[in-house]
Amino acid sequence: MTDNVNSVKIARRTSYHHGTLRDALIEAARAVLEERGPDAFSLREAARRAGVSPAAPGHHFGDARGLLTALATVTSRSFGDALEQADVGCDRIARLRAQGIAYVRFALAHRPAFDLIWRRGLVDAEDAELKAANQRAFLILDRVVRGEDAAGASPCEADAAASLAAWAMVHGFAQLALSGVFGAGEGAAERAVDALLPAVLDRLAL
Structure with missing residues (x-):
């Protein structure tokens, strides 16, 4: 059972190359912006939609x-x-x-x-x-x-x-x-x- 759960978690992870992750985060940011507007934008939510850790956007964009x-x-x-x-x-x-x-x-x-x-x-x-x-x-x-x-x-x-x-x-x-x-x-x-x-x-x- 444990092995099955772990395999599901691994399957949900998204693998990106350096360039594609940057593009994916920009598109995720666009989706958040369209839904929430600029004043309620969330960096964490953009990371979640791109399927990466909350710290990942910082490596590409700083904040x-x-x-x-x-x-x-x-x-x-x-x-x-x-x-x-x-x-x-x-x-x-x-x-x-x-x-x-x-x-x-x-x-x-x-x-x-x-x-x-x-x-x-x-x-x-x-x-x-x-x-x-x-x-x-x-x-x-x-x-x-x-x-x-x-x-x-x-x-x-x-x-x-x-x-x-x-x-x-x-x-x-x-x-x-x-x-x-x-x-x-x-x-x-x-x-x-x-x-x-x-x-x-x-x-x-x-």
Whole structure:
């Protein structure tokens, strides 16, 4: 009987290589974040869901802030990917509309993790990898505002203020959508994005 119990315990243990454990902890952190929100995040719970000891996250991330910073970095990279994938075609205004919609839709699809990117009290904003991921996302938007093509050529004279204005407008729209301003019913926020955001962006003097 004792042998059987021990075999069950061993079977429940999860074996990870160094890299896969790090990824598993980040995904476990994402699950905890989605369920509990950032302010109730638990490092111990993330370890439990990854099937490792409570001390294991410390070897990779140091503490809860380190793990949340890693999750914010991964999320920011995916966010940048979504913006880049939306940047197609040659028409500058159409590119900006498409990228704005991609921005807000990403926020809606990844609410807790997207929110985490901007929570300076919960993540290390000076972390080099997080800063690089956030900068990349901004530069993808900046590229569209300036009208740059894939080769970096820009026929426009838009300055940094124009890019900041576009960012503020799209991010503000995302926050309104996340807050339920456009309706709490299923798909209401997404419909508002498609119907209203292009018209809002057209107000920019670009």
